[in-house]
Amino acid sequence: MTIIDGKKVAKEIRLELKEKVSGLKNKYGRVPGLVAILVGENPASQVYVRMKQRACDEVGIYSEVLRLPEETKETELIELIQKYNSDEKINGILVQLPLPKHISENKIIEAISPDKDVDGFHPINLGNLVIGKDTFYPCTPYGILELLKRYEIETKGKHVVVVGRSNIVGKPVANMLLQKKEGANAIVTVCHSAAKDLKKYTATADILIAAIGRPKFITADMVKDGVVVIDVGINRVEDKSTEKGYKLVGDVDFEEVSRKASYITPVPGGVGPMTIAMLLQNTYESFNKSLNLQHGN
Numbered sequence: 001m002t003i004i005d006g007k008k009v010a011k012e013i014r015l016e017l018k019e020k021v022s023g024l025k026n027k028y029g030r031v032p033g034l035v036a037i038l039v040g041e042n043p044a045s046q047v048y049v050r051m052k053q054r055a056c057d058e059v060g061i062y063s064e065v066l067r068l069p070e071e072t073k074e075t076e077l078i079e080l081i082q083k084y085n086s087d088e089k090i091n092g093i094l095v096q097l098p099l100p101k102h103i104s105e106n107k108i109i110e111a112i113s114p115d116k117d118v119d120g121f122h123p124i125n126l127g128n129l130v131i132g133k134d135t136f137y138p139c140t141p142y143g144i145l146e147l148l149k150r151y152e153i154e155t156k157g158k159h160v161v162v163v164g165r166s167n168i169v170g171k172p173v174a175n176m177l178l179q180k181k182e183g184a185n186a187i188v189t190v191c192h193s194a195a196k197d198l199k200k201y202t203a204t205a206d207i208l209i210a211a212i213g214r215p216k217f218i219t220a221d222m223v224k225d226g227v228v229v230i231d232v233g234i235n236r237v238e239d240k241s242t243e244k245g246y247k248l249v250g251d252v253d254f255e256e257v258s259r260k261a262s263y264i265t266p267v268p269g270g271v272g273p274m275t276i277a278m279l280l281q282n283t284y285e286s287f288n289k290s291l292n293l294q295h296g297n
């Protein structure tokens with residue numbers, strides 16, 4: 001059994017990006033830029049935004065962070081996004097989700113220029129993803145494919161079972177693995193909470209992607225021997241023995257499932273750090289695409 005070390009791979013990717021960004025700076029005198037917009041005080045969101053900002057600093061990507069009050073109006077947020085859509089220093093615009101209830105996430109996502117949508121959530125980019133065109137991949141699915149690639153885990157012809165159907169993880173990762181491409185070309189099943197007997201599906205998986213959002217939901221009886229397990233869950237559960245009063249737990253019961261798995265991602269330190277690394281990767285790719293556009297390609 002191999003534990004997939006997402007923390008280590010993410011670090012490698014950040015080091016590779018640091019080199020590439022330094023190359024851009026030498027060649028063009030500019031670096032990629034990212035703006036992160038946080039509305040309200042969700043504690044987890046604050047942590048995520050801080051991690052993204054620190055990661056930008058580490059690789060030399062220019063970053064701005066906007067912290068807006070909970071009461072921010074939808075129209076105000078849209079106007080801000082439009083300002084960044086035409087800001088040449090900025091190649092990526094990220095609006096941290098979830099947003100307060102009075103703001104429509106769909107409207108906000110659609111206000112972001114598809115050319116700066118480094119989260120890959122804009123319907124144009126998701127549409128391009130589904131038809132296999134070059135686009136920004138959502139960061140968590142991109143991180144999952146990158147982990148499979150770097151651990152040389154074959155996907156072609158394998159049965160991937162995705163549990164969860166969110167627009168951010170389940171739907172895009174299923175579509176990416178379905179593409180007739182290197183690092184994909186899998187047989188993909190998507191299942192979810194409406195299944196009467198989830199085990200019937202999960203037990204047939206060569207590769208199981210758990211993106212459910214419930215702590216330790218996947219147990220050993222639900223998987224076959226030798227399964228590759230990708231745990232996307234980031235659940236905060238109370239733990240009085242820790243300084244913060246909580247710990248992070250995945251959607252998979254790591255202790256028991258790891259005994260049957262050939263590969264498994266831990267939580268923390270698995271898919272989570274890759275999400276941040278791929279955000280930087282997308283920002284770098286966005287900068288390069290903007291150069292190509294300027295030169296009329």
Ligand code: BQF
Nearest residue numbers: 048051097098234267268269270272273275
């Ligand atoms: C780790 C996210 C749900 C909803 C909105 C490292 C992150 C998490 C875990 C992280 C996530 C989850 C992010 C670890 C960003 C991943 O060491 O295991 C990093 O920062 N994430 C987000 O921005 O929005 C979310 C999950």
